[in-house]
Every structure is written in C-alpha cells, then in structure tokens.
Amino acid sequence: MAIQYVVKTLFGLEGLLAHEVQALGGKQVKVENRAVSCQGDLALGYRLNLETRTALSVLRPIKSGHAPTESKLYDLVRSVYWDRIFTLDKTFLIDMVCYSDRFRNTHFLALKSKDAIVDQFRDRYGKRPSISKDPDIKINIFIRDDWCTISLDTSGATLFKRGYRYKRGTAPINEVLAAGLLKLSGWKKGVPLVDPMCGSGTFLMEAAMMASKKAAQSFRSDFSFMKLTDYDEQMWRVVKEAARAKECSVETAMLGIDKDQRVLDAAQTNAMRAGYDSIKWRRGDFFKWKPTGPPGMIIFNPPYDERIGLDDAILFYKQIGDHLKQHCNGWKAWIISSHLKAIKQLGLRPIRRIPVFNGPLDCRFVGFDLY
Numbered sequence: 282m283a284i285q286y287v288v289k290t291l292f293g294l295e296g297l298l299a300h301e302v303q304a305l306g307g308k309q310v311k312v313e314n315r316a317v318s319c320q321g322d323l324a325l326g327y328r329l330n331l332e333t334r335t336a337l338s339v340l341r342p343i344k345s346g347h348a349p350t351e352s353k354l355y356d357l358v359r360s361v362y363w364d365r366i367f368t369l370d371k372t373f374l375i376d377m378v379c380y381s382d383r384f385r386n387t388h389f390l391a392l393k394s395k396d397a398i399v400d401q402f403r404d405r406y407g408k409r410p411s412i413s414k415d416p417d418i419k420i421n422i423f424i425r426d427d428w429c430t431i432s433l434d435t436s437g438a439t440l441f442k443r444g445y446r447y448k449r450g451t452a453p454i455n456e457v458l459a460a461g462l463l464k465l466s467g468w469k470k471g472v473p474l475v476d477p478m479c480g481s482g483t484f485l486m487e488a489a490m491m492a493s494k495k496a497a498q499s500f501r502s503d504f505s506f507m508k509l510t511d512y513d514e515q516m517w518r519v520v521k522e523a524a525r526a527k528e529c530s531v532e533t534a535m536l537g538i539d540k541d542q543r544v545l546d547a548a549q550t551n552a553m554r555a556g557y558d559s560i561k562w563r564r565g566d567f568f569k570w571k572p573t574g575p576p577g578m579i580i581f582n583p584p585y586d587e588r589i590g591l592d593d594a595i596l597f598y599k600q601i602g603d604h605l606k607q608h609c610n611g612w613k614a615w616i617i618s619s620h621l622k623a624i625k626q627l628g629l630r631p632i633r634r635i636p637v638f639n640g641p642l643d644c645r646f647v648g649f650d651l652y
C-alpha cells in the first residue's frame with residue numbers, strides 16, 4: 282500500500298523541494314503551503330530524509346478526523362493502534378500545531394494527546410512509554426478549525442541539522458535556506474563560487490555537497506524512522522549505498538572570505554572534517570578583495586544590522602554595491618538581507634528579487650549581473 286508523505290520546507294522553497302521529491306521517485310507530488318505532499322513506499326521515506334536538501338522534516342500522516350473538542354481529540358488520538366507503531370521502551374514527544382478558534386491552549390491539547398497514547402499503552406500492558414525532549418518518536422498533530430491530522434515525524438531532529446557543523450559562527454544561515462538559495466540563484470557545479478562574508482561557511486559547504494553529489498544527511502546517523510516498528514535496516518543500508526554510489530569530486534573553485542578569524546576557523550574545521558579540503562578560506566576585508574581567475578558567482582548574507590550590528594547600514598550596503606560594480610566585472614552576485622532599505626542602496630539593477638524568510642526575518646534574495 283502506498284504511504285503518504287508530507288515533506289515540510291521553508292517559505293519560497295516549495296517548488297525546489299517538489300523537484301527533489303519527484304527526482305527521488307515521489308508519486309502524485311503536490312506543492313502545498315511550506316510543504317510538498319507525495320506518495321511512495323517505505324524506501325522513498327528513507328531517501329527523502331537522506332537526500333533532499335530543501336526539506337525540514339518528512340512527515341507520515343497516519344490518521345485524520347474531526348476533533349471539534351478536546352475529548353474528541355483524545356478519542357481520535359486513542360483510536361490509533363500505537364503499539365503497532367512503536368514499542369514501550371521508546372520515548373516520545375507530541376509536536377502540536379493548532380490553527381483554530383475552538384481551542385485556547387495548545388499545550389493542553391498536547392497533554393490530552395499524550396494522555397490518549399499513554400492510557401492506551403497502560404490499558405494493554407500495565408506500563409507506559411516515557412516522554413522526552415529529545416525523543417525516539419516525534420508525533421506531529423496538526424489542527425485546522427476542527428480537522429486534525431496525526432503524523433509521524435520520520436526525521437526526528439530537523440533536517441537542517443546536517444551533522445557537519447562542529448563549530449558555528451555568530452549568525453550562521455540555516456543550511457536548508459542556504460541550499461535553497463544556491464538552487465534559486467541558478468549556480469551549478471563548475472562555476473567558481475565566492476562567499477566574501479562567509480562566516481562559518483554554510484553556503485560553501487552546501488555548494489560542495491551539491492557539487493560532489495553528497496547526500497544532504499550523509500553526516501547524520503540518527504533519524505526517527507529508525508525507532509519505528511516497521512524500520513527495515515537492510516532497506517536503509519541499500520538506500521544509503523545507492524546514494525553513496527552517486528558521489529563524485531567537487532571540481533569547482535570555491536573561496537570563503539571573512540574578516541573574523543574565529544568564524545573562519547570554524548568554517549575551515551567543518552570543511553576539513555567533512556572532507557572538503559579544496560575549499561579555500563582567507564581572512565580579509567571584502568572591500569579589499571578583487572577577484573582573479575574566470576568569473577563566477579558571488580553569494581553572501583552580509584550583516585543585516587540584526588544579530589550582527591552595523592554603524593551605518595545604508596552606507597555599508599552602498600559600499601558593497603560600489604565594490605561589486607568596480608571590481609567584479611562579468612560576475613553574478615546574489616545577496617540575502619532583511620534590511621530592505623539598505624538593499625536599495627546597493628545601486629545595482631536586480632535581475633531577480635525573491636522574497637524568503639531567514640528565521641522570522643522577512644528577507645529579499647536579490648541577484649545582479651555585474652558588467
């Protein structure tokens with residue numbers, strides 16, 4: 282029987298994710314709000330977790346129904362045969378999302394749902410599974426008006442936690458967002474890539490993984506689907522081996538520049554431990570850097586005057602624009618920022634302006650042809 286999946290992503294990346302899901306063999310792929318739904322077999326769920334670069338989590342809806350009151354929600358949750366899904370020795374957590382005027386207290390809904398699961402186990406076995414903040418099994422319950430969908434979060438920890446970040450900078454960009462922006466920019470393997478304010482180097486790490494066709498979660502070994510009773514270890518091994526067989530070398534010039542030696546050390550450590558020793562890292566000031574070699578793409582998130590403050594954001598962005606204009610002839614440049622007023626001061630005509638969110642910050646991802 283086909284399994285239904287709902288793969289969650291960030292606003293603006295749904296189309297990219299739909300392509301990824303299709304390429305991995307998803308059937309009946311449909312773009313939803315910050316998500317993509319599809320159908321497939323158990324192995325598809327493993328591939329989605331391992332290989333999609335723009336997914337935040339892979340949900341498996343298991344039951345839907347009306348839940349107009351708290352007691353109806355309890356009944357609905359209790360109607361699932363939980364002991365067929367996970368065993369008593371596993372810990373679990375409810376991730377409750379509610380968009381409904383009927384309910385005031387989301388926390389209470391989560392408690393009711395937890396009780397429904399615990400009571401069912403206790404009635405059958407005289408014992409109950411424990412709750413944990415770092416659970417084996419993550420259960421996602423989504424309520425809109427009086428309609429409730431119960432899903433298994435097969436990923437567990439969010440998929441932007443790739444497992445390659447041993448050290449971090451002050452304001453690292455989310456890995457899923459970085460991968461999505463690289464795809465939106467149109468960057469391809471072979472095109473020289475520079476991040477001139479690279480911080481801990483997320484753009485370059487994601488680009489190196491794309492160029493070498495390394496699965497997004499190659500460095501991660503823990504997923505929630507491994508704790509479900511239908512986990513097929515042999516199938517997971519086959520999926521991993523198939524992904525590994527696609528790997529190749531990076532073969533692309535990549536350079537990260539930052540004025541802060543501490544974050545640059547973090548970037549270099551992460552890259553070396555991941556096996557990407559061909560990425561070059563240089564301590565320096567963007568305003569003194571002049572590109573050499575064949576033109577390629579510049580991509581960066583400069584300080585927004587949010588987590589990293591600026592004395593004069595308007596002047597800083599104007600100087601970025603001036604420097605790109607004067608020294609980067611023939612290159613393409615892409616910048617993401619939440620400082621919408623300052624972006625206008627770049628003084629360059631954008632080829633595209635894409636609305637995205639970096640966490641809660643409403644941002645624009647803006648591309649330029651420099652000539």
Ligand SMILES: C[S@@+](CC[C@H](N)C(=O)[O-])C[C@H]1O[C@@H](n2cnc3c(N)ncnc32)[C@H](O)[C@@H]1O
Pocket residue numbers: 450451452453454477478479480481482483484538539540541544565566567568582583584585589
């Ligand atoms: C928002 S952070 C970039 C985060 C990065 N994308 C990551 O994932 O970690 C901005 C970075 O710009 C660097 N920076 C600011 N002004 C700079 C300049 N003039 N030259 C080089 N780097 C600069 C800061 O040190 C900081 O690491």
